[in-house]
Amino acid sequence: MNLLPSAATLAALVKIGLLVGGLMTAAAYLVLLERWIAAWVQDRRGPNRVGIPLTKIRLFGLGQPLADGLKIILKEDFTPSGVDRVLYNAAPLVILAASLAIFAAIPFGSVLPPLGIPGLPDPVPFLVAPGLDVGVLWVFALSSIAVYGVLLGGWASNNKYGFLGGLRSSAQLVAYEIPLGLGLLGVVLAAGSLRLDTIMNVQAESGVWYAFAQPLGFIVFMVASFAEAARLPFDLPEAEQELVGGYHTEYSGIKLLLFLVAEFLHMITAAFLIVILFLGGWHLWGVTGSSQEIGWIQALLRFGILSGKILGVIVFFMLVRWSWPRFRFDQLMNLAWKVMLPLGLLNLVTVATVEEFRPQLVAALGPGFAGAVAIALPWIACLAGWLVAGVFTPSGTDNTPILTHDPLDIERELAEHERLERSPHIVSPTELAGSR
Amino acid sequence: MKPTDPAITWLEEKPLGLTERLYLPLFLQGLSTTARHMVSRKVTVNYPEVRPTVGNPLIYRGVHRLNRDDAGRVKCVACFLCATACPAHCIDIVATESPWPDREKYPESFSIDELRCIFCGMCEEACPVDAIELTSLLDLTGKSREEMIFDKEKLLSVYDMTKDAEPMKSKTLAAGGMATFGPAPGLAAGAGGHH
Numbered sequence: 001m002n003l004l005p006s007a008a009t010l011a012a013l014v015k016i017g018l019l020v021g022g023l024m025t026a027a028a029y030l031v032l033l034e035r036w037i038a039a040w041v042q043d044r045r046g047p048n049r050v051g052i053p054l055t056k057i058r059l060f061g062l063g064q065p066l067a068d069g070l071k072i073i074l075k076e077d078f079t080p081s082g083v084d085r086v087l088y089n090a091a092p093l094v095i096l097a098a099s100l101a102i103f104a105a106i107p108f109g110s111v112l113p114p115l116g117i118p119g120l121p122d123p124v125p126f127l128v129a130p131g132l133d134v135g136v137l138w139v140f141a142l143s144s145i146a147v148y149g150v151l152l153g154g155w156a157s158n159n160k161y162g163f164l165g166g167l168r169s170s171a172q173l174v175a176y177e178i179p180l181g182l183g184l185l186g187v188v189l190a191a192g193s194l195r196l197d198t199i200m201n202v203q204a205e206s207g208v209w210y211a212f213a214q215p216l217g218f219i220v221f222m223v224a225s226f227a228e229a230a231r232l233p234f235d236l237p238e239a240e241q242e243l244v245g246g247y248h249t250e251y252s253g254i255k256l257l258l259f260l261v262a263e264f265l266h267m268i269t270a271a272f273l274i275v276i277l278f279l280g281g282w283h284l285w286g287v288t289g290s291s292q293e294i295g296w297i298q299a300l301l302r303f304g305i306l307s308g309k310i311l312g313v314i315v316f317f318m319l320v321r322w323s324w325p326r327f328r329f330d331q332l333m334n335l336a337w338k339v340m341l342p343l344g345l346l347n348l349v350t351v352a353t354v355e356e357f358r359p360q361l362v363a364a365l366g367p368g369f370a371g372a373v374a375i376a377l378p379w380i381a382c383l384a385g386w387l388v389a390g391v392f393t394p395s396g397t398d399n400t401p402i403l404t405h406d407p408l409d410i411e412r413e414l415a416e417h418e419r420l421e422r423s424p425h426i427v428s429p430t431e432l433a434g435s436r
Numbered sequence: 437m438k439p440t441d442p443a444i445t446w447l448e449e450k451p452l453g454l455t456e457r458l459y460l461p462l463f464l465q466g467l468s469t470t471a472r473h474m475v476s477r478k479v480t481v482n483y484p485e486v487r488p489t490v491g492n493p494l495i496y497r498g499v500h501r502l503n504r505d506d507a508g509r510v511k512c513v514a515c516f517l518c519a520t521a522c523p524a525h526c527i528d529i530v531a532t533e534s535p536w537p538d539r540e541k542y543p544e545s546f547s548i549d550e551l552r553c554i555f556c557g558m559c560e561e562a563c564p565v566d567a568i569e570l571t572s573l574l575d576l577t578g579k580s581r582e583e584m585i586f587d588k589e590k591l592l593s594v595y596d597m598t599k600d601a602e603p604m605k606s607k608t609l610a611a612g613g614m615a616t617f618g619p620a621p622g623l624a625a626g627a628g629g630h631h
Binding site: 037040041042043044045048319320322323324386387390391407408410 | 438439440446454457458459460463466467469470471473474475476477478479480482
């Protein structure tokens with residue numbers, strides 16, 4: 001029996017090592033980027049002091065993540081009394097493990113040029129699990145499991161704020177999984193594959209990113225990913241001003257760190273999916289070809305372009321945080337069920353129609369003009385749907401009590417109060433106090 | 437105040453217009469505002485390396501100083517008005533008979549506990565002879581509490597240190613420095629960032 005791992009296993013291990021290391025570093029540096037952008041938007045300078053330890057070299061504050069990480073690891077890991085210990089300890093592990101496992105099916109580049117290593121199929125893709133045909137399903141299943149971490153943490157903490165955070169998180173997840181899936185379904189229909197690398201290749205070959213071919217799907221998916229990643233304006237599960245810290249109120253030290261890292265991983269996942277599904281992945285017109293037989297420069301270039309696009313989307317995420325106030329919960333639900341769900345359905349119907357009649361279109365109009373029509377139709381649907389949604393959907397649920405009289409009519413209020421005082425049937429608060 | 441009070445103006449929320457209902461135009465407006473601020477000039481100063489500019493040193497309330505008169509003597513006449521006015525009780529004066537003919541008393545010792553001071557400027561307001569003034573020195577540090585109790589010599593040395601950059605306010609104000617609320621003519625170079 002051969003106990004030595006095969007070349008494919010070794011390659012997978014190397015990729016896992018690179019990916020996990022890279023993701024953890026990226027999460028740490030995204031904290032710094034988040035603080036920088038927050039500061040810049042507020043006309044401040046942000047962290048710019050910490051550089052290389054024990055020297056006076058500052059490097060614009062690039063040593064900050066190290067200091068932040070060391071500080072939070074050295075903090076006391078406090079467990080409050082009354083928590084469900086098993087779930088309390090499991091929650092951060094569940095959320096981090098699920099957030100990391102998502103990346104098994106997410107390609108982080110194109111392919112490497114042939115390496116010629118025996119036992120390793122060439123070309124080597126930038127993907128931990130290259131043979132996975134249901135990549136998109138894997139990603140969505142695991143991102144739903146990651147929310148279990150939030151729920152468990154909120155439930156096990158024995159804290160009302162934590163509980164409310166978990167509660168809001170579950171409601172938000174249920175509401176926004178549907179538009180997210182509808183946005184995704186349009187892409188899957190058009191590309192004809194559940195594999196994320198194939199979806200990128202299809203976009204690279206046609207040169208039309210799905211953000212242009214399915215604008216409505218792009219918007220719906222984008223909004224839903226903000227909600228899935230619990231980023232502002234949809235960060236109700238951890239709304240600091242209302243819920244202290246939301247589901248991680250009771251966590252401290254390294255467990256809190258795991259939660260925070262997982263939160264940034266969610267954002268990275270969302271950015272990856274937006275770029276891969278809608279923004280062409282590693283493709284850029286005139287710079288990258290669409291061929292799978294490439295040299296080293298092309299391979300690294302594609303990796304760089306993908307990373308650059310993801311960084312751009314993340315910067316957009318962070319800018320939006322300071323541009324828009326948080327939604328009220330009823331507004332959040334209205335947006336999900338009354339705006340995003342119908343718009344997602346409209347997108348799906350449009351894309352399905354276009355894809356169904358594409359052969360007839362090409363036969364009737366020629367490939368060039370048919371392509372233009374196939375892009376124009378979703379745009380018309382997008383504008384029409386957007387207008388209808390904007391004009392006719394309510395922006396919130398009106399929960400104000402129905403008034404039968406003017407609330408400012410103070411004479412009426414006083415008369416009513418007096419009537420209640422005199423009424424023999426109703427015991428007024430003053431009478432109750434007097435009888436004691 | 438009753439809700440029926442005529443002094444209250446009740447406002448009705450305006451109904452949303454089309455651009456507001458469509459979300460996206462307003463969203464882009466907000467995004468452009470944040471993006472503009474992201475690249476705009478920062479208001480924070482890299483403090484120890486870059487000194488913040490004090491808007492108007494005449495009305496800034498920093499470290500105290502005891503002014504000298506033309507003969508180089510301490511101007512203070514030990515009237516205790518500043519110590520009386522001080523809400524933090526941080527001024528301690530020991531008065532003694534003046535060796536000079538132009539006044540009855542002078543301070544034998546004059547100390548201000550800078551840690552206790554709240555920099556309200558009441559001493560400056562109270563002083564009848566413009567002897568005590570607040571300068572625009574804003575970083576005040578020391579290694580012990582004792583060090584932060586400034587005695588007469590220290591306060592006089594603050595005057596010697598700042599007299600060129602900030603002339604005595606009685607003179608500056610007489611020249612009309614305060615009338616325009618701008619920096620005094622002699623200070624223009626020192627207070628460049630005033631607006």
